[in-house]
Amino acid sequence: xxxxxxxxxxxxxxxxxxxxxxxxxxxxxxxxxxxxxxxxxxxxxxxxxxxxxxxxxxxxxxxxxxxxxxxxxxxxxxxxxxxxxxxxxxxxxxxxxxxxxxxxxxxxxxxxxxxxxxxxxxxxxxxxxxxxxxxxxxxxxxxxxxxxxxxxxxxxxxxxxxxxxxxxxxxxxxxxxxxxxxxxxxxxxxxxxxxxxxxxxxxxxxxxxxxxxxxxxxxxxxxxxxxxxxxxxxxxxxxxxxxxxxxxxxxxxxxxxxxxxx
Amino acid sequence: xxxxxxxxxxxxxxxxxxxxxxxxxxxxxxxxxxxxxxxxxxxxxxxxxxxxxxxxxxxxxxxxxxxxxxxxxxxxxxxxxxxxxxxxxxxxxxxxxxxxxxxxxxxxxxxxxxxxxxxxxxxxxxxxxxxxxxxxxxxxxxxxxxxxxxxxxxxxxxxxxxxxxxxxxxxxxxxxxxxxxxxxxxxxxxxxxxxxxxxxxxxxxxxxxxxxxxxxxxxxxxxxxxxxxxxxxxxxxxxxxxxxxxxxxxxxxxxxxxxxxx
Numbered sequence: 001x002x003x004x005x006x007x008x009x010x011x012x013x014x015x016x017x018x019x020x021x022x023x024x025x026x027x028x029x030x031x032x033x034x035x036x037x038x039x040x041x042x043x044x045x046x047x048x049x050x051x052x053x054x055x056x057x058x059x060x061x062x063x064x065x066x067x068x069x070x071x072x073x074x075x076x077x078x079x080x081x082x083x084x085x086x087x088x089x090x091x092x093x094x095x096x097x098x099x100x101x102x103x104x105x106x107x108x109x110x111x112x113x114x115x116x117x118x119x120x121x122x123x124x125x126x127x128x129x130x131x132x133x134x135x136x137x138x139x140x141x142x143x144x145x146x147x148x149x150x151x152x153x154x155x156x157x158x159x160x161x162x163x164x165x166x167x168x169x170x171x172x173x174x175x176x177x178x179x180x181x182x183x184x185x186x187x188x189x190x191x192x193x194x195x196x197x198x199x200x201x202x203x204x205x206x207x208x209x210x211x212x213x214x215x216x217x218x219x220x221x222x223x224x225x226x227x228x229x230x231x232x233x234x235x236x237x238x239x240x241x242x243x244x245x246x247x248x249x250x251x252x253x254x255x256x257x258x259x260x261x262x
Numbered sequence: 263x264x265x266x267x268x269x270x271x272x273x274x275x276x277x278x279x280x281x282x283x284x285x286x287x288x289x290x291x292x293x294x295x296x297x298x299x300x301x302x303x304x305x306x307x308x309x310x311x312x313x314x315x316x317x318x319x320x321x322x323x324x325x326x327x328x329x330x331x332x333x334x335x336x337x338x339x340x341x342x343x344x345x346x347x348x349x350x351x352x353x354x355x356x357x358x359x360x361x362x363x364x365x366x367x368x369x370x371x372x373x374x375x376x377x378x379x380x381x382x383x384x385x386x387x388x389x390x391x392x393x394x395x396x397x398x399x400x401x402x403x404x405x406x407x408x409x410x411x412x413x414x415x416x417x418x419x420x421x422x423x424x425x426x427x428x429x430x431x432x433x434x435x436x437x438x439x440x441x442x443x444x445x446x447x448x449x450x451x452x453x454x455x456x457x458x459x460x461x462x463x464x465x466x467x468x469x470x471x472x473x474x475x476x477x478x479x480x481x482x483x484x485x486x487x488x489x490x491x492x493x494x495x496x497x498x499x500x501x502x503x504x505x506x507x508x509x510x511x512x513x514x515x516x517x518x519x520x521x522x523x524x
Contacts, residue, residue: 034307035297040410045296045499114503145407148302156421163418237307241376 001026001226002211003062005053008036009148009242010181011068012249014091015231017208018066019250022215026226028060034236034261037144039113039180043075046115049261050076054084056259060232063224064215066207067091070112070180074119087214087221094206095177096125102199103175106130109168110137111190112179113144122179136171140164140180147182150245158189165193177201185249236261263288263488264473265324267315270298271410271504272443273330274511276353277493279470280328281512284477288488290322296498296523299406301375301442305337308377311523312338316346318521322494325486326477328469329353332374332442336381349476349483356468357439358387364461365437368392371430371460372399373452374441375406384441398433402426402442409444412507420451427455439463447511498523 002018004011008031015029030053032038038046050072054065066089067073067080073090081088099108110122117139126133142160151157168176176198178184184202191200215222234257235242246254264280266273270293277291292315294300300308312334316327328351329335329342335352343350361370372384379401388395404422413419430438438460440446446464453462477484496519497504508516 034303036302040298040501040503041296041499042501141411142404142407142413145404149403151404156418156425159418159421237303239302239304241302 001028001060001062002064002066003028003030003057003060004066004068005030005032005050005057005072006069006181007031007038007071008033009245009249010144012246013181013184013202013204014066014068014207016250017204018211021208021212024227024229026228027231028057028062029231029233030057030259031233031235031242032261033239033242037113038069038071039115039144040141041115043115043119046072047076047079050080051083052261054080056234058084058086062086063221064211065089066211068181068204068207070203071115074116074121089207089211089214091181091203091207092121092125092179094210095179095201095203096122096129098206099175099177099201100126100129100133103133105174106133107171107173107175108133108135109171109173109176110135110179111140111164111168111176111183112137114139114141116179122177136168136173138164138168143186144180144182147185148241148245152185157186161186161189162193165190169194173198175199175201178203232257234259263290263322263324264326264328265290265292265319265322266328266330267292267294267312267319267334268331268443269293269300269333270295271507271511272406274508275443275446275464275466276328276330276469278512279466280473283470283474286489286491288490289493290319290324291493291495292318292521293495293497293504294523295501295504299375300331300333301377301406302403303377305377305381308334309338309341312342313345314523316342318496320346320348324348325483326473327351328473330443330466330469332465333377336378336383351469351473351476353443353465353469354383354387356472357441357463357465358384358391360468361437361439361463362388362391362395364463365395367436368395369433369435369437370395370397371433371435371438372397372441373402373426373430373438373445374399376401376403378441384439398430398435400426400430405448406442406444409447410503410507414447419448423448423451424455427452431456435460437461437463440465494519496521
């Protein structure tokens with residue numbers, strides 16, 4: 001089973017990509033909706049939550065862990081890898097590799113939560129791969145609540161996106177990493193604001209590709225994973241809003257199972 | 263000591279009002295910043311959090327509890343009152359009483375989080391006091407993140423407030439209850455949008471008045487409360503953002519003490 005966790009609903013964009021790239025694999029998802037969002041919280045708190053979430057997924061039989069939350073990937077990846085002896089994927093590295101491989105001018109923008117941007121992880125990883133790259137990042141804390149409210153096409157959302165992206169547009173970046181799993185839902189207005197020439201990198205697709213490549217290399221592990229196409233969705237708080245948004249994101253009726261967080 | 267809890271920072275508007283109406287009383291505040299916000303979560307989860315928070319404040323010596331969060335007041339007041347044998351105040355009843363006593367047309371609007379509005383508590387309490395009253399309520403889920411971002415005067419905030427309030431303006435309400443402790447920080451633009459004739463009721467002031475009246479009646483309890491003017495501020499997650507906003511709200515430097523939630 002592939003175990004995936006996120007602070008809430010955003011990680012379902014990764015589930016969707018995994019379903020597409022690795023069809024039939026069993027998936028177990030945990031959305032920490034009782035403590036969402038992570039992006040405004042301190043790194044100590046997010047680390048604690050990430051360790052608890054991983055432990056939960058492993059207890060349910062996960063053999064591979066995907067941290068489908070940029071904030072948790074930014075601040076808790078090392079702690080999780082140190083504490084658990086299974087393959088761990090996060091959403092930062094695949095997006096960074098893809099951005100370096102596809103950017104012509106090596107002028108890369110990143111948008112994310114306050115915690116992700118503050119961690120400086122994207123910048124660090126990009127510079128490790130190519131010290132020549134220019135990196136500009138911008139925290140966009142209001143985009144998560146706007147997405148969770150379903151305000152995907154409202155003029156107010158448009159204005160807020162415009163305001164956030166303006167400093168990146170001025171820098172004439174040619175690549176923009178969506179450093180938060182909620183943001184792919186705003187991809188259209190982000191693309192429109194940045195212009196057609198800017199390549200928008202969706203980390204959910206990048207990570208699904210990496211998991212696929214890893215499993216192709218590690219046949220032993222691949223054989224251990226069940227491929228009955230079962231998906232289980234656990235959340236620490238059941239709300240109508242989650243059910244509604246999740247159903248529309250995955251385009252299928254999902255059954256939410258409740259579990260206590262922490 | 264007067265114990266106050268909130269999901270995060272909003273309850274500091276109540277602390278400020280208590281400092282004004284009951285100067286010198288010792289106050290202990292708990293902001294559940296590791297699990298904030300409550301307004302988008304289910305009532306079961308909010309109840310669990312409210313019981314834990316009350317227990318924490320009592321363990322620190324609180325003799326009176328103020329639930330300074332509309333969402334927790336809406337869904338958890340009864341559970342808290344059943345489980346603990348101390349005077350419990352919440353922010354709903356004082357605002358409801360004030361609205362009934364001051365509204366001429368008895369045409370009252372309420373704005374709050376999704377959870378507060380869904381609970382129907384304001385409508386129920388208003389109708390209990392006066393079945394003739396007309397009540398219109400509106401969930402405004404984006405106002406909390408906008409306040410927490412400090413976007414108090416941005417045009418986008420103005421537009422979003424306008425959109426949320428429009429249906430209430432059409433109803434020609436003469437009184438508007440700010441059913442969330444974050445909203446007093448947006449009072450100016452709310453008043454501007456609704457017009458000068460609409461009476462805006464700030465529940466933080468209403469509850470401070472009620473606590474004061476209660477203590478004047480219950481001299482025994484009043485004598486038990488320490489009046490050395492000490493204030494302690496506990497949070498379940500320490501972030502720069504909280505410290506910054508809290509300092510500007512209370513106009514004094516505050517020392518945050520960290521404690522695990524749950």
